Amino acid sequence: MKKDLGAKAALFPMPVLIIAAYDGEGNVNAMNAGLGTVCGKDRIVLMISANHKTTKNIHETGAFTVALADRRTMAVADYFGIVSGNKVPDKFARSGCHAVRSRFVDAPIITEFPVTMECEYVKTIDTENVYAVVGRIVNVSADEEVLTDDGNIDTSKLNALVFDQFQCSYRIATEKVGQACSIGRTVGDRPSDA
Numbered sequence: 308m309k310k311d312l313g314a315k316a317a318l319f320p321m322p323v324l325i326i327a328a329y330d331g332e333g334n335v336n337a338m339n340a341g342l343g344t345v346c347g348k349d350r351i352v353l354m355i356s357a358n359h360k361t362t363k364n365i366h367e368t369g370a371f372t373v374a375l376a377d378r379r380t381m382a383v384a385d386y387f388g389i390v391s392g393n394k395v396p397d398k399f400a401r402s403g404c405h406a407v408r409s410r411f412v413d414a415p416i417i418t419e420f421p422v423t424m425e426c427e428y429v430k431t432i433d434t435e436n437v438y439a440v441v442g443r444i445v446n447v448s449a450d451e452e453v454l455t456d457d458g459n460i461d462t463s464k465l466n467a468l469v470f471d472q473f474q475c476s477y478r479i480a481t482e483k484v485g486q487a488c489s490i491g492r493t494v495g496d497r498p499s500d501a
């Protein structure tokens with residue numbers, strides 16, 4: 308029997324995205340975000356609060372990076388989500404992570420994270436229901452260890468974290484259980500040419 312849980316955002320999985328940007332003096336800051344997704348081939352949208360240090364930095368420099376957190380970077384990913392650069396100016400230095408400047412945009416790549424999207428700021432959407440930063444992905448850099456032989460990202464090697472908002476926990480997404488755009492062909496009474 309089904310139970311009603313009330314009005315809640317019952318979405319799972321959510322990503323564990325680490326958004327990084329420089330401030331006007333070239334200092335790195337980074338934050339954790341679960342409310343982000345791609346919206347097109349090379350566009351990304353991040354629902355991040357206007358008062359976060361990272362959001363202010365993005366508006367200041369016009370660029371940011373978005374890294375995928377993995378099992379190895381879990382603790383520091385969480386740290387980026389519970390400490391603010393507004394209160395702790397050396398937040399990034401205290402994380403123990405390292406960063407290099409992207410060759411494509413004026414934003415830092417955190418070297419400890421396996422996959423990073425390098426983005427230029429496009430616009431901010433500020434309406435009654437949504438506050439979001441939109442970016443254009445101009446490059447993806449990835450550690451060789453998480454790639455297939457033909458240079459694509461291999462999620463079975465990535466050990467990417469997903470955020471479980473119900474249990475406020477991090478989980479790992481690795482196991483392949485089916486082929487998308489294919490397994491559905493085994494279902495239903497479909498004409499053979501459909």
Ligand SMILES: Cc1cc2nc3c(=O)[nH]c(=O)nc-3n(C[C@H](O)[C@H](O)[C@H](O)COP(=O)(O)O)c2cc1C
Pocket residue numbers: 336337338339340341342343354355356358359360361362385387388389390391392393398470
């Ligand atoms: C798992 C997790 C997910 C989060 N997702 C978001 C999010 O989607 N949007 C947001 O504005 N803040 C989110 N936060 C909160 C920010 O990461 C947090 O406020 C952070 O301290 C902001 O850092 P900054 O002020 O240094 O930029 C999340 C935090 C955690 C731990």
